[in-house]
Amino acid sequence: MTAVADHQPAIFTEPEERADLRAQVRALAGRYGREWFAAKARAGEKTTELWQDMGRHGYLGVNLPEEYGGGGGGIGDLAAVCEELAAQGCPLLLMVVSPAICGSTIARFGTEEQKKRWLPGLANGTTTMAFAITEPDAGTNSHAISTTARRDGDEWVINGRKIYISGLDEADAVLIVARTEDARSGKLKPCLFIVPVDAPGFEFTPIEMEIVSPERQFTVFIDDVRLPADALIGDEDAGLIQLFAGLNPERIMAAAFATGLARYALDRAVAYAKERAVFGAPIGAHQAIAHPLAESHIEIEMARLMTQKAAALYDAGDDFGAGEAANMAKYAAGEACCKAADRAVQTHGGNGVTSEYGVGGLLVASRVTRIAPVSREMILNFISTHSLGLPKSY
Numbered sequence: 001m002t003a004v005a006d007h008q009p010a011i012f013t014e015p016e017e018r019a020d021l022r023a024q025v026r027a028l029a030g031r032y033g034r035e036w037f038a039a040k041a042r043a044g045e046k047t048t049e050l051w052q053d054m055g056r057h058g059y060l061g062v063n064l065p066e067e068y069g070g071g072g073g074g075i076g077d078l079a080a081v082c083e084e085l086a087a088q089g090c091p092l093l094l095m096v097v098s099p100a101i102c103g104s105t106i107a108r109f110g111t112e113e114q115k116k117r118w119l120p121g122l123a124n125g126t127t128t129m130a131f132a133i134t135e136p137d138a139g140t141n142s143h144a145i146s147t148t149a150r151r152d153g154d155e156w157v158i159n160g161r162k163i164y165i166s167g168l169d170e171a172d173a174v175l176i177v178a179r180t181e182d183a184r185s186g187k188l189k190p191c192l193f194i195v196p197v198d199a200p201g202f203e204f205t206p207i208e209m210e211i212v213s214p215e216r217q218f219t220v221f222i223d224d225v226r227l228p229a230d231a232l233i234g235d236e237d238a239g240l241i242q243l244f245a246g247l248n249p250e251r252i253m254a255a256a257f258a259t260g261l262a263r264y265a266l267d268r269a270v271a272y273a274k275e276r277a278v279f280g281a282p283i284g285a286h287q288a289i290a291h292p293l294a295e296s297h298i299e300i301e302m303a304r305l306m307t308q309k310a311a312a313l314y315d316a317g318d319d320f321g322a323g324e325a326a327n328m329a330k331y332a333a334g335e336a337c338c339k340a341a342d343r344a345v346q347t348h349g350g351n352g353v354t355s356e357y358g359v360g361g362l363l364v365a366s367r368v369t370r371i372a373p374v375s376r377e378m379i380l381n382f383i384s385t386h387s388l389g390l391p392k393s394y
């Protein structure tokens, strides 16, 4: 009889196709490189060439169904793409939003017409869609959002405000979370609508941020925006389920983004620790430098493994299991990213804060991975309550 262990190792490695995909994305991103990417961001320019190149090669739509122009893979494949880009120092925040949250949601819950209308463009990068849930007053408490949609004949009329919405200046449309009134109970329930960014009554203004990134964040004012009936995604009565199903890809992608950025920070630190010599030896010879970097390597690998598990559960259709795993992956990745960025700066000494070396900027970027799209505190709340059965604190 063959020992069970003989069959086990494959479970802990990704399929060959995904390893190939990673290598291809690494090669493409390497042709652009961190210097190019950071120069664009600092000049307030976009990295559209990279986005379009990624789209042309089919990397932006690897998770979307083949019949609508995608690659027919899963969120695990898209997460691998996102991670490899970030690991080359070219993180594309809109990957978390456009093909992941918006693409997955439309592919799963959209009508045939909506899929035909939106998915091919999202897959090849010619269409970009933003995602808007956060509101100034509700903040983290997404159950308290007050953007509302009411029916008026054949149309929907939407009113409300959103904040920190990424990439609206690059997007064709935005997937908005609003609430409609339940005819029977009068209670408000969340629903998803696609709003073209040039719809009359839809206004947005940029927020000045401290992050050096080509993507910008915006405050949004939605004032009597009228939409056709088919702007609603999926079923009005199943909005909450659809919303939560869309949040798993978001968390998995945010985790991949963070582990990629963490890998980039660690690579930079390791390279510098090998090359910079004081006291007659490379600084990496000192355990005070080497051990924190070794810890980061371990933390990043653990976060990657958890991200792959969450993606595997989601791709297998286990939304519930994926929910816990995606939260854990996002938490682990955010923590690993913040520590790796901090250690990269420390390893560089004074050069850690020079523009020439460009690692100081990773501090703010890495902090975002602890805050968005769901904060570490809200993940700890989720795990305390749902995984451990502790009383809810709020």
Ligand SMILES: Cc1cc2nc3c(=O)[nH]c(=O)nc-3n(C[C@H](O)[C@H](O)[C@H](O)COP(=O)(O)OP(=O)(O)OC[C@H]3O[C@@H](n4cnc5c(N)ncnc54)[C@H](O)[C@@H]3O)c2cc1C
Pocket (backbone or CB within 6 Å): 097, 130, 131, 132, 133, 134, 135, 138, 139, 140, 141, 163, 164, 165, 166, 167, 211, 217, 368, 371, 372, 373, 374, 375, 376, 377, 378, 381, 394
């Ligand atoms: C760079 C960036 C890009 C973003 N892009 C988008 C986007 O494209 N679309 C979008 O919809 N949103 C986006 N966001 C918004 C982001 O998801 C929110 O900032 C995040 O969810 C936190 O919400 P808040 O900023 O309102 O914080 P608050 O809700 O004001 O929370 C502030 C702090 O209090 C903590 N806190 C709040 N309640 C509790 C509690 N019950 N227990 C413990 N701690 C608590 C939070 O964890 C946080 O640390 C983006 C944010 C950033 C920074």
